[in-house]
Amino acid sequence: MTTVEMGRATDRLLPLGAPVDGAWIAERAVREVLTDAARAVRDTAPEPPRFRLAVAAAGTPFPVPPGGLPPGELGITLEFAAVAGRPLPELAGRLRTALLAAAEEAFGLVVAEVDLRVTDLLDAPPDPVTPAPPPGRTSPPVPEDPAALSALAVDGVAALTDTYGGPVRRAAGDLRIEVAVTAGRRALHVARAVRTAVTAAAPEAATVTVVVSELR
Numbered sequence: 001m002t003t004v005e006m007g008r009a010t011d012r013l014l015p016l017g018a019p020v021d022g023a024w025i026a027e028r029a030v031r032e033v034l035t036d037a038a039r040a041v042r043d044t045a046p047e048p049p050r051f052r053l054a055v056a057a058a059g060t061p062f063p064v065p066p067g068g069l070p071p072g073e074l075g076i077t078l079e080f081a082a083v084a085g086r087p088l089p090e091l092a093g094r095l096r097t098a099l100l101a102a103a104e105e106a107f108g109l110v111v112a113e114v115d116l117r118v119t120d121l122l123d124a125p126p127d128p129v130t131p132a133p134p135p136g137r138t139s140p141p142v143p144e145d146p147a148a149l150s151a152l153a154v155d156g157v158a159a160l161t162d163t164y165g166g167p168v169r170r171a172a173g174d175l176r177i178e179v180a181v182t183a184g185r186r187a188l189h190v191a192r193a194v195r196t197a198v199t200a201a202a203p204e205a206a207t208v209t210v211v212v213s214e215l216r
Contacts, residue, residue, distance in 0.1 A: 108188025
């Protein structure tokens with residue numbers, strides 16, 4: 001087993017789906033959704049989850065974008081405080097279920113391990129945490145590029161973005177497209193549709209990869 005620990009930097013990219021999907025997603029976006037899912041579990045006070053590569057894939061047909069983990073199965077580590085007197089195995093099971101469900105349903109992440117660590121016991125249930133409103137975000141101008149226009153036309157694409165270097169990046173025959181996905185849509189489904197559309201629009205590209213920078 002190969003384990004690579006990720007830091008808390010907001011510019012890291014997690015592999016999305018299987019190696020053949022050629023897709024990555026911003027760690028920041030995943031952390032926000034999984035934190036909200038964990039905090040919905042009663043009698044717990046979880047910290048934001050951390051991510052690592054738990055099982056590396058044997059290989060990938062696509063170039064890994066800068067700041068991205070190579071394809072493979074992810075591990076999630078979550079530290080949490082629990083209300084004293086509550087059965088810890090039950091609380092841990094509910095947290096694990098919430099994390100796995102959010103990772104699969106919202107994104108399509110492949111998760112091999114969830115490590116849960118109790119850090120404190122609380123005398124009373126924690127106060128509910130109100131999620132912070134998302135920051136206002138602007139979109140770059142849409143390039144006059146068939147790849148960009150085809151990606152923007154895909155259902156579930158909220159915008160093209162330039163967080164990781166630009167909406168469309170070409171290098172040595174490889175093409176990378178960067179998008180924001182509409183909140184509530186499964187990121188992997190949208191990324192697959194984007195890759196299909198862009199591959200058709202840019203047949204000269206040797207490979208097409210997709211980076212999901214955020215949910216909007």
